[in-house]
Amino acid sequence: MGPMDKDVVRDDALHPTDDGFALDIRSHWYRSLPLTSLLVLDLSVDGEKMPENDMTVFVNGKSFTVPQLADGYDEWWYVLDPFELRVRRPGFDCGQPHQVEFGFGLAIPYILVGPPDAKQPLLAASHSSRTLVCS
């Protein structure tokens, strides 16, 4: 785990939204990446895995469903900007601390690994485990 992994989910990352909550996610890679690089967004809150269908990525003032990220080769996540991972969770109790586990996988598009005839982007994984309160 490198220094930048500590930054992925900061202490003030959790926010209430109209229909649930949002987490500010920061990059553990050193450069900006296209949205196609957001390959693994594995979020559990208080031991419960959040369904992909309930998550959207909000970045550059736009909202993307998880399947839409696969087409986001021309939409850039600037390295210093957090994106919001918005989760539909009606009734989410922001008055309590929450145990957040976030498995994040970035596909690094210029580092290709694997056999010569099946090369694919390196998966740079990061895991954050935090107890957060809403801010």
Add this chain to the structure above:
Amino acid sequence: MTTTATTVALPKLGTTLFSLTLEMRKPGYTMEGMIDKVAELGLGPGLEMVGFQSLRGYPRVSSDVVSSFRAQCERTGLEPSAMSMNLDLGIHRGRLLDEEEALDYLEPQIATSRAMGFPVCKSSVVPTRSFLEGLVRILEKNGDMKFGFEIHSPLAVDSPEILRLRELYETIDSPLLGWTPDFSSSMHSVPPSLIAAHQESGMSRELTELAIEVWNSDTTMPQKFERFAAEAPALGATPADMGKLQMMLTMHGRQDPHRWSEIIDRVVHVHAKFYGIDSSGDEPSIDNATIIDVLVDGGYTGYISSEWEGHAYTDAVSGWDMVAGQHKLFRKLLSERAAHA
């Protein structure tokens, strides 16, 4: 100034802003402020950056950003040295860019780099004659900008991939195609700072000693991986430990530094990768004196760009202090070299 027959032309020093990857995440960061500080601390004159790191919206950069950057270089005396581009062959899910797409991907990056005043650009390539010829055409359209493929560990001057590119370079014979040697390929030891960081993360001394022993063995990379995989679990290596130590085997190469001379004629930029400066002011894992000798003997007078990469595993030191320490070491080595010309 009077010059004598014994005056030796020396490389120039410089810094890549990549060295300051953690510093750019601190409150109050601006690229302009960081560049000013490079100048104030005397860490130029060469100034290198990673476009996708330092420039929002890169390679689509506004004319205002370009002109501000050029004016700042003029004001500070810094000289754009090289733009680190990226060839994101895997930018689409499930497929790689083809050759034509790859050239189209690099072209705006090259144009932006040129507009900002960089004389050299660098990225990976598609290792075919047609791709490199297409690259040369783009470089020619952009003021004969030079391109320096980076030879970075696990690559070395005699790796099959590099031998193939060396052949293609000779065949195409363009002065615009060159190399960027990276010191990571020619190290004599595993960085002590890396070992310390791994031990602090909970790895046992026996495990890190095994990794060092395997690194030092005269075997191929697959043989190193095989031995390490066979022996490390018994020493308590977790899957995460295995990943980190396999990365250590990959990211630090044991090429004899004298062998940089084989490609010196086409060197257009140099990456002085480093991982620490010890209490005597030396880099404990790299024979910088020999590398400087090889560069000077080979007639290289371009930039040696300081590239601190210890930030990948520690935030206990300042990137600024590290780069300043390496510059002090280089100034000493270059002045000794000049004195003995």
